[in-house]
Every structure is written in structure tokens, then in C-alpha cells.
Amino acid sequence: MNVKIQEGRGLNNDDFSYDSNIPIPMIVSSIYKGIINIDDILRSRLDNKDYKVVGFFNENLYWLDKNNPILNKLVPLNDKIITPYIIDTSSGLDTVIKSQAYYVINNDKMSGSHLKNEINGLGKQFNLNIEAKSLDDQLSDVTNKNKESIFFGLLISIFIVIISCFSLTIIMYYSVNIRKRELGIRIMCGGSIKYIKSLIIGEILLLMSFSLLISFLILTIFKKTVSVSSNVINFFDIKTIILIFIFIILFTIISSLLPLFKISKLSPKELIGGVD
Numbered sequence: 001m002n003v004k005i006q007e008g009r010g011l012n013n014d015d016f017s018y019d020s021n022i023p024i025p026m027i028v029s030s031i032y033k034g035i036i037n038i039d040d041i042l043r044s045r046l047d048n049k050d051y052k053v054v055g056f057f058n059e060n061l062y063w064l065d066k067n068n069p070i071l072n073k074l075v076p077l078n079d080k081i082i083t084p085y086i087i088d089t090s091s092g093l094d095t096v097i098k099s100q101a102y103y104v105i106n107n108d109k110m111s112g113s114h115l116k117n118e119i120n121g122l123g124k125q126f127n128l129n130i131e132a133k134s135l136d137d138q139l140s141d142v143t144n145k146n147k148e149s150i151f152f153g154l155l156i157s158i159f160i161v162i163i164s165c166f167s168l169t170i171i172m173y174y175s176v177n178i179r180k181r182e183l184g185i186r187i188m189c190g191g192s193i194k195y196i197k198s199l200i201i202g203e204i205l206l207l208m209s210f211s212l213l214i215s216f217l218i219l220t221i222f223k224k225t226v227s228v229s230s231n232v233i234n235f236f237d238i239k240t241i242i243l244i245f246i247f248i249i250l251f252t253i254i255s256s257l258l259p260l261f262k263i264s265k266l267s268p269k270e271l272i273g274g275v276d
Contacts, residue, residue, distance in 0.1 A: 003082070006030045008038045008055030015054075016084040023052035026083040030056040051083065165254055168207065172200060172259040180270050183263070197260050204252050212244070 003010065005027065015025045023041050033056055036042075040053045061077045116132040123130035133141075176183070183196050 003027075003061065004058040005055045006058055007033070008053070010055055010057075011082070011084055023050035024083055025054040026051045026081045027055040027057050028053060028081045029061070029078045030059055031078050032056070051081075057082065161251075165251060168204065168251075168255040169258050172204060172255065173262055175203075176200065176259045176262050180266060183266070184268075184270075193263060196263055197256075200259050200263065201252060201256050204255050205248070208248050208252060212248070 007030070008027070010027060011025060018024075028036055036053055038053055038055070042051050042053070043049070044051060057077075059078055062075065063077055116134075119130065119132035186196060186199075187193070
């Protein structure tokens with residue numbers, strides 16, 4: 001997370017040591033400049049603690065959604081504040097509650113299983129329904145829950161791609177077959193077989209481009225009507241663009257093989273007569 005302090009200071013190591021007599025330092029988005037000022041002290045209704053503004057961070061800062069961080073969903077922090085992760089040693093309840101909402105880095109070389117037992121034990125002690133999980137546990141849960149849907153989604157996608165490729169191949173082959181007179185006239189006017197082949201490839205690319213444009217419009221409408229995070233459907237990601245480009249090239253090559261083979265086998269009689 002690229003936090004840039006535009007005014008004041010950021011958080012330092014001393015800020016992570018909790019003292020109930022000292023306000024907890026916090027940094028807020030620069031959009032609040034003029035509404036909140038440096039050294040303002042605000043009291044939180046959530047934990048009844050005082051927080052002191054020590055700095056402003058840059059706008060348009062994004063971080064993982066705390067509710068679904070495993071889905072890699074980014075949310076803007078323009079309306080958020082950043083505070084130290086404070087462990088109140090006098091209250092085990094405070095530690096358990098924060099453990100539910102945040103990912104904690106284990107620097108004490110404590111085993112994952114022991115750490116889970118400690119947190120779950122605190123939950124039982126305070127009669128809280130909690131469960132401690134590592135990132136690996138959550139990744140495994142998401143994978144297992146979605147294995148079937150991923151498999152069928154991939155199967156349907158591959159089936160549609162194969163059917164589309166086969167259908168386009170048949171259409172272009174039929175197009176070459178019924179346009180033999182036109183192709184013969186083009187050759188008589190100076191066109192080469194290479195030119196005719198490039199014409200067919202160009203037509204396939206044009207069909208692919210129109211299909212891509214229609215798909216883009218449908219996804220744009222879907223994105224506006226359904227609550228979807230910007231990183232879930234990112235049309236202009238460089239990796240996505242490269243993959244789409246590679247897919248179009250491969251699809252075009254495969255779909256043009258049979259029509260180009262037909263063109264190579266056409267005899268002058270067929271081209272002039274336009275019929276078999």
C-alpha cells in the first residue's frame with residue numbers, strides 16, 4: 001500500500017505502544033483537509049477512545065476489503081482512517097474482536113496451530129463465536145467451495161469456444177464456396193491467391209472485432225447494473241489485453257485453416273465458372 005503523507009507525519013514504532021492516557025494517533029485521507037486539522041482529538045463511539053490526527057495521506061488509496069480480503073477486492077480508503085494496531089493488554093476481549101476484523105502478522109515465531117488455539121480459547125472464554133484461520137486456510141476453503149463451479153464454468157467456456165470456432169470455420173468455408181466467381185474476378189483483375197487469403201483472414205478478424213465490441217458493451221452494462229468491484233472486471237488491464245489479443249489471433253488462425261485450404265485447391269475453371 002503506497003501511503004504518501006501530504007501533511008503532518010505518518011505512524012512510527014512508538015505509536016504502536018498503547019497508553020490509555022495518550023490519544024491514539026491516526027492519519028486520515030487528505031479529502032478531509034479543512035474539515036479535520038492536525039492535532040484534532042476525536043473520540044470514537046466504537047471503543048470510547050480518543051484519537052489524535054497526526055497526518056493526512058494521499059487520496060485514491062486502495063486496500064483489500066476487510067470483509068472479503070481473500071477475493072482480492074480493492075476498496076478506496078478516501079473515507080477511512082489509518083491507526084496503529086493497538087493491543088490493549090488489559091482486555092483480552094479487545095484482542096479477540098480485533099483479530100476478527102484484521103490480519104495479524106505473527107512475528108513471535110509461534111506456530112499457526114498454537115496461535116489458532118490461543119485465539120479460539122479466548123473466544124470460548126468470552127462466549128464469542130469466532131474462528132481463527134490463516135491465509136492458506138481461507139485460500140483452501142475458497143478453492144474447495146468453488147471447485148465444482150470452476151470446473152463447469154471452464155467446461156462450458158471451452159465448449160462455447162470450440163462450437164464458435166467450428167461454426168465460423170464452416171461459415172467462412174461456405175462463403176468461399178459461393179464466392180468463387182467473385183474471387184476469380186479479383187484474380188483476373190490482378191489479385192493473387194495470397195491477397196485472397198488475406199481477404200478471408202481480414203473478414204474473420206472483422207467478425208472477431210465486432211463480437212469483442214458487443215461483449216465489451218454487455219459487460220459494461222453488467223458492471224453498471226450489478227455491484228461489481230473494479231478489479232473484478234478490469235477491461236484495461238495490460239495482462240487482460242494481451243490475453244484477448246492472443247486469443248483472437250489463435251481463434252483466427254484456427255478458423256481460417258479450412259477456408260484457406262479450399263482457396264488453395266480452387267482451379268481456374270472453378271474460379272471463372274463460379275460453380276463446381
